[in-house]
Amino acid sequence: MAGWPRRLGDDHRRRRGGRGRGTSSAAGSSWHTTVTSIAGIVSVLLVAAGLFYTNQANREQQRLAVQQQQLAVQQQVADRFARAVDQLGQEGAGKLSIRLGGIYSLQRLMRDSPADEPSIIEVLCAFIRNHAPAPRPAKTNRPSPPPNASPGDVRAAFVVLAHRPSPDDRANSRLDLPDTWLSLPHANLGDAHLSFTDLSFANLTSAHLSDADLSFANLTGAHLSDADLRGADLGIAQLRGADLRGAHLSDVNLRGADLRRADLRGAYLTGAYLRGANLDGANLTGAHLRFADLSDTDLSGASLHDADLRDARRDETTRLPGDVPTPSG
Structure with a gap:
């Protein structure tokens, strides 16, 4: 019986030591889990930040690409317009087909570039005024029709204008054809x-x-x-x-x-x-x-x-x- 208290003390110390080691092990495991979670969150945030900046860079590249494409289209339209106007200016009976080509090029351009329709209308109206002017004296003294049919290019220009794509737009609503004599x-x-x-x-x-x-x-x-x-x-x-x-x-x-x-x-x-x-x-x-x-x-x-x-x-x-x-x- 004399050794019984000693054994109880030894058992008590062993139990206390076991609980201490268990607590330390649990605390270490919890700390590791927290650190892992924080690291995961930080990694996700870093990835998100990287994706955001990458997306911003891609958007900027796309914007620049679209801008360059628009500039290229505008340049192409300007080149087409200049070529067509040059064709309209080719005078002489032998250049009729060239002038007709210019008229139909402008017709196509009106459809492809609505913003240029008012300018094209002005060009074609000026072409008709220059090629089908009303002779003097004033019209009111001329009851008879023009002696000959209007040239093919004047006729084509007038038909194109009459069927312009957007006549209801205010800038395109009227044709400026005073002092002309059309047949x-x-x-x-x-x-x-x-x-x-x-x-x-x-x-x-x-x-x-x-x-x-x-x-x-x-x-x-x-x-x-x-x-x-x-x-x-x-x-x-x-x-x-x-x-x-x-x-x-x-x-x-x-x-x-x-x-x-x-x-x-x-x-x-x-x-x-x-x-x-x-x-x-x-x-x-x-x-x-x-x-x-x-x-x-x-x-x-x-x-x-x-x-x-x-x-x-x-x-x-x-x-x-x-x-x-x-x-x-």
Whole structure:
């Protein structure tokens, strides 16, 4: 029994020593785990930082590459424009094909570079003004059409302008063609955009102008006999003294148009919208006006001999010559 306390003391010391070594081992393991975690986080942050700066560098390289590409495209456009203008300046009958090449190059350039469309329009308008000038005396003294058809390059330039890509943009909306004398018989101008264009005394005989926008256009004294104008917009257009004999004007908008002394003999005006049009002195002999809208239209000074007014729309503001019966509504 004397040795029992000693054994208990020895067992106690062994247990305390074991617990100390276990605690030290656990603390070391926890510290190692913490350090490993911190190192992992730092590594991730370093990788993220590297990726960020690499991405920034790549973006800068891409920006510079795009900028260089844009500069190259701009230079290419400038070169194409300069070559086309040079081709337009090649004078002489033997250089017609070269001038035509320049015109069609500019047409393509308008589509490829919308920002240059206004400049190209100005160049082509200047080309037409220089190659189809109105002779003196003033136009108002020239009721006859130009003696010859406009040259092929003038014709091509006009057709290209009439079908320009973005006519609704304000900078592209008008064609600057004053003091020109155009002869474009049989021209293909369907869906053309010619609003506000000066086409006074132009020869457009038998031209195809269906669905064309000719609103506010100046067609004073123009020659439009047998022209196809079906569905065209001629609202507020100036057609004073125009030759429209046999012209196809079905479903045309002629609201507010000036048709004083216009020759409309045998013209097809079926379903035409003539509200507010001025037809004083117009010759409508044998014209087809069936289903036309004649509301607020003054026809009192017009010649309507043998005109077909059946089913024409009218109201109390419609004014007809005294010898013409009121159309049935």
